Amino acid sequence: MSRSIILLSLYCVSTLVVAQTTNPGKVQVVTKLVQKSISAQPNQNLQIDAKRAKVILSPSTDNQIHLKLSLIAKHTQREKAEKDLQALTYEISTQGQDIVIKNQIDRNKINERITSLLKTIYEIQLPTQIPITVKQNYGEVQIDKIKSPFTLQCDYTEIKLTQAQSEKAEIRTNYSDVTLKGCSGKFNISSNYGKIEINQSENMDLTGNFNYGEISIQDFSGEINLNANHSEIEITGIKDAQKVNIVSNYTDIEFKNAQSLSDYGFDIAGHFSDIEIAEPLKKDFVRSSNKLFKNASKNAPVIRITVNHGDIEVE
Secondary structure, three states, X not given: OOHHHHHOOOOEEEEEEEOOOOOOOOOEEEEEEEEEEEEOOOOOEEEEEEEOEEEEEEEOOOOEEEEEEEEEEEEOOHHHHHHHHOOEEEEEEEEOOEEEEEXXXXXXXXXXXXXXXXXXXXXXXXOOOOOEEEEEEEEEEEEEOOEOOEEEEEEEEEEEEEOOEEEEEEEEEEOOEEEEEOOEEEEEEEEEOOEEEEEXXXXXXXXXXXXXXXXXXXXXXXXXXXXXXXXXXXXXXXXXXXXXXXXXXXXXXXEEOHHHHOOOXXXXXXXXXXXXXXXXXXXXXXXXXXXXXXXXXXXXXXXXEEEEOOOEEEO
C-alpha cells in the first residue's frame, strides 16, 4: 500500500466469518470482510477493477468514500473454502489522483486446484461528482442515485442503473445486459451482443452504437441518436423527444403507441425494407421512391430513420 493512502483518513476493520452450517454435503460459506472510510480529496477519481464480482455504488451523506468489501468462498467442505479464500486477493491504493480498488484470483497463493466458488462484493458509497471508472468481467454492476461522471467497461456483466444523473456517462459492453431506469444526463452506450432497456428517462441525451443486440426504449424524454447493426429496436411512449435519429443495417425498428407521435414528423429512408404505418397516421405519410415523409406540427421534431435490410413498423 502506498504511503499516500496511509495519509488518508480511514477506518479499517477486517473479520473472517465462517458459515454455521457444518453438515457434510451442505454448502459452507466463508467470508472475509474489509471496511474502510476514505476522505475524498479534490480532483480525485475512483477506479474499480473487478473480476467475478458484484459492484454496488450509491451516494454517501458526507465527504467520505465508504467501502465494504466482502471476499466470499463457497464449498461443501469448510476447510477447502477457507483455503481457497486465500487465493482471492484485493488491493486498495492511490495512483496519482486515482483511488484504485481491485480484486483478483491469485492461484499461486495455494498449492492446489481451486474448487470453491469465489466471489467479491463491493459496496461503495461516495460523494457527488467524483468520477468513477468500473472495469468488470463476469459479474454485476448496480448504480443507484449516483450524481457523477462515470465509465463502465464490462464484459459478461449485468448492469442496472436507477435514477443515475450524469453529465458524462460512458457504457461499453460485450455480452452484457444493461437496464437504465429513471436516469438523466448524457449517456453514450456501445454494446455488442447485449440487451439494452431504457425506461422512464428524464432529459436524456442518448447516443448508442449497437451490434447484435435488443434495444428497448420506453417513456423517453430527450434526444436519441442510434446506430444499430443486426439488432432489434423497440421504442414505446416517447414523452418529449427533441431529436430522434436512427441509422441501421439488418435491423428491425418498431414504434409503439403511434398516437403519441401524431405531432412528430417522419423522414424514413428504407433500402430493401418493408415499412408499415398504422392508422390513423398512415394518411399523413407521403411516399417518394424508397422514402416516406410526414410533416411535423409546429415546433415538433422530426424522427429521421435510415434503414438497410430491415423492417420499420409504426403502430
